[in-house]
Amino acid sequence: MADFVGVVQTLLYGLINGSVIAVGAVGLTLSYGVTRFINFAYGELLTLGAYTALLLVGMGLGLPVAAVVAVLVIGVGGVLVARVFYDPLSDRGALPLLITSIGVAFVLRNLVRAAAGTEARQLPVPLMRPWVVAGLRLNPVDAGVMIAAVVAMLSIHLLLQRTMLGKKMRATSGNEQLARVAGIDTDAVVRRTWLISSVAGAVAGVLLAVQFPPFRPTMGWDFLIVVFSATLLGGIGKPYGAMVGALVVGVAMSVGTRYVATEYTMAYAFAILVLVLLFKPEGIAGGEL
Amino acid sequence: MSDTENVLEVRDVVKAFGGITAVDAASFDVPDGSITGLIGPNGAGKSTMFNLVTGVLTPDSGRIRLRGEDVVGEPPHRIAEAGVGRTFQTPKVFAGMSVRENLAFAAKDQTGESALGALLRPGTVAKEEAEIGERVQETLEFLELDHVADEYARGLSGGQRKLLELGRVLMLDPELVMLDEPAAGVNPALTDRLLERLHELNDEGRTLLLIEHDIDLIMNNCDHVVVMHNGSKLASGPPSRIQEDERVVEAYLGGGE
Amino acid sequence: MPTPTRRTFIGATGTTILTGLAGCAGSGGGGTATPTSTAGGSSGDDTSTPTSTAGDSGSEADIKIGVLLPFTGEYDWVGANVYPVTKMLVDEINANGGIDGRNVGLVRGDTEATVDASVSAAQKLVNVDKVDLIVGPTSLTFTGVKDLIEENGIPVISPSAGTTELDDVGGEFIFRTVPSDSLGGRAISKAIRNEQYNGITDYSKMGLMVGNAPALQSFKAPIKSSFEEYGGTVTNTLDYATGKSSYQAEVSKMLQSNPEIICLVGTPEDSAKIMRAAFQAGYEGNWFVTQDQTNAEFLSLIEPQISDGILGLVEADNPEAVEAGRIEQFTADVKAATGSEPGIFAKNTYDGVNIGTLAMVAAAQDGDVTRESIAANIPTVAKPPEQDVTTYSEGASAIAEGTDVNYEGLVGPCDFNEYGDISSPFAIMQADGTEWNQIATLPASEL
């Protein structure tokens, strides 16, 4: 019985971690859906989100306000980064963009490091005892993070399904040329997608920083691999797939670490990814955005 | 069983993408030695059919027989080896290689294509390269591309690219040549020359299967026509009969070009 | 695990910039270094010798010390802790006329805590800068440069390489003024096993969590084997990937084994996450941490509720040095020179550099100051039963008078064994939420 609780607890931890991964994965996959390249600099948005929040807290803002402002700032920042680095290459296809994004990742990560130093930092999050129900533990902070993640994903869902922008994003993702012919300003759609995707990245970064302090300038890059796994698992460019993929990856890492071997953690995410690539390269979800 | 007079037989082939059925129980034949035209309105499933025949796509069901052999599930290169050469609607030339290299690429059974062969059997490779070089030169001259032989294919015009693709197919020396809109975007003078070449090839005994939108071109050059509509065969037969087929006329006029 | 190592590697090169220290001795050779840092002055080092303004004894005759440590990357703090102390001592020596009338120069070699970088950095120190003595390196990079050191007969004193890899290496050219992790590991086990040292109880069921990084893994075998030797049970030995975002699964696995105390060998960052996760998971046992976490910085990363009562181990100060007020003096000197408290390895550096420079003095006394003669003198200047000395100047004047000396340091008596290792006492510390208090000492003889 105790073991049963342990298993459920492990699954729960996996789902909690998966929900943060999901926010990041959805953001990454949205930008892929519209721009068609895998953004290796995406993880840096998470880092920037966390550090911007830290900076704002240091300036005297309360954490909730700082978090919201940081997310907005990085949302806009992400659009700027895209403007400076990616837009000029947008007619050259995906490969130059992919390689450029690796360069951008180097630039952003090391700028953060130059400015903030390498030592671990943390946001002022109160330490709370978990709620215990039937032997299962749930920490209020984790619960909050999970709720925030669900809200973020619901917003993206509503945005895609219920708004004009969402329709345009889906159209652009489906066939950019057709969308343009149909009178959609695809450049504007791409810009807005960058905004949403960067916001999602910053949200994931802040959630991660809140949930698992302390953090360092490498946090986003380290987390990127997990986000990639979730994204690809779900079929890149497919937000709902990314959500499912993230939960699978979160649970796999939690269960693998707990019950297989603790030292291989990321490897579980990779292993799932590789299996999917081997046997079902199109991922686990269907359809476009 | 199979009719040996046909190079290609397509039977009840179905292919769906997501919810959309692109090819729906299509069946038709390509008679040996013919110039067959494959026509139909946009979205009729012609290019999908090409991809199915050449192994790029695998049908959900149905049979595709090449000289009586079922080739469903075979990878593209095996189908090419079995004697099918094709071109693409938008030519897929090797842009970063010279025209000459593009052609030499397609030659079959090159010893130097294996890494070990290239390293260990330089004599054989050199000899083969000389032979291939000659064939390339002949092909260049046949297609009147010799003046651009050493240029990168990147620099060719659309029409030249079509010719280059045809040239590559010739280097492969297939029994069945499948051409996806060979004349589209090619200027009239070049089109005439192209058609001339196609007839020459046909005279040599090769079977040709063309997708073409230009009905006149089809009617004037083909001896057999297959009409596709909404993923299946609407009609087939000699051009004269097709021209009079009411369903075809309706499909073209009503189905919306 | 990819994460921590990547971070290590990404750690760039270059040098920690000790602006506060830069160019100080240029100000005329007056006593201890003062942070005068004139912007753009001789800030830093390639040969940051205070090229003594009083145009004296030809600079070609300089004796050079290379500091071969990570100044960038994950372990940049090692260089940042060691270099200023080295510089402080060297500046003082130069201010007092140098060694045998020659200035002592300092050169930095950044190992980035990676093997390739340490090889080229060491190559440069040995072959281009032609240093006479190397201070450093850290555990990880030692192996890559060992051949180079031995071939060129460069004396090396490391204040920072505790790795068990060096336990049976050295004694001729390679010395260290930091106790081996095998000794530290035994001390940890001893302290956990005995109420006498931890002030709580004779813990018998210990869980052991060790991060997957070289400097951490070095503790694993010594702690595990000695804890069993002392009659305890290791409930679970768990390697974890460093640098992850969460450690909930690792912690639940560890807690499953029901330890009374968990010995956690990790970076401060990972340790904070692990201890928080255990707190959330309802762990009520205690923690024992190593020198990396037994410091104020670590306490600032975790809440007092969690850190209250946890135990830690540091090297104890030499009791004689404490009694004589030398520790206080050292702390004050470092503060005056750098503006901050001495960090981990600072005292080891003090002893190492003093021994190295005294060996130079002794070598000069005998004839030539060469790599060989310095190496030969390193063990002898710290060997009893000669005249005890505790500072460079004391030792230097004794040697000048023809007396053999025995250096007694801040970390201990610094008597090298046949492998160039020292043993030192350890202190058991307990956190009260905001700071660490020493609760016991564990003499080396007890281990």
Add this chain to the structure above:
Amino acid sequence: MAFAIPGVASFLLSIGTLALIYALLAIGLNVHYGYTGLLNFGHVAFFAAGAFTSAILTVPPPGPNAGYALGFGLPMPLSLPVSLLAAAVVGGVLATLVGLTSVRLGSHYLAVATFALAGIFEDVLVNEEWLTRGTFGLNSVPKPGRAVLGADLWQVSYFVFALLLTGLVYLVVERLIDAPFGRLLKGIREEEQAAGMLGKNTDWVKLKSFAIGGMIAGLAGGVYAHYIGSVVAVTFVSLVTFLVWVALLMGGAGSNRGAIVGAFLLIAFREGTRLSAVNDFVVSVLPFEASATLVPSLRFVIIGLLLVLVVRYRPAGLLGNPDELVLSEGGER
């Protein structure tokens, strides 16, 4: 010391040897990306596989406290060819295995899959202590001929050996590329589908390309192991892969000479900016007080910018042929 060279020369030789090792890596990647269009972001794994193979073959058999289970103690320098050959083979085999999982994937999936597989491999190296001694690494890899030649002569000899080896690899790869095999690779790089339609088994050819590039990277690993004498898992992180990419793109993908030049430029930059004189100069010209991490971080900012600028303004690199590889195709768009 019978043979002595100036210290500066010794330093330059050590950097030069490292540059040659990177040149080999870049040539290997060039086979993958430059000629075949394969987006390999896991190159470091093949390098590591080679390095550990050479190490395991030549370190002494494990004693009671060795901490590793395999060590064949092949005699040096006689077995150097065996060790290097094995390194190449293992690098090639690993690359083939990676290829088997990934070769059918579109270019972007391939990039992420190779990146992830290299991550798993790195995990294995760190965690499988019996094989690699975990984070401690294998530290007594023999340096062939060192004992006989003495330090300086060995330094020169090993550099010359690495130079000759790189030259040999260069010639072999050039020969392959000039042969129909090279034409085959390039065709697949340009239009994989068309290549298949022309009767070429593209998956098979891509696997061969994977194997050959992996062998070269494995060989580089062997050369590295016997040069440094110490093979530690933490050396083989994804940064190495990206640095090789920077070298290749800078020098010019699709050109082996470019790959070599790029590797030398990269190492020159890396070692050059490590010189403390350079750092001190940067700090002295900065208008504000620099934090400890500033200059080293800037170094990687520059590497990142270099990548961005090369891609944008000089996609063919220094020596690449702008007509041949324009760095704008091969994506999924």
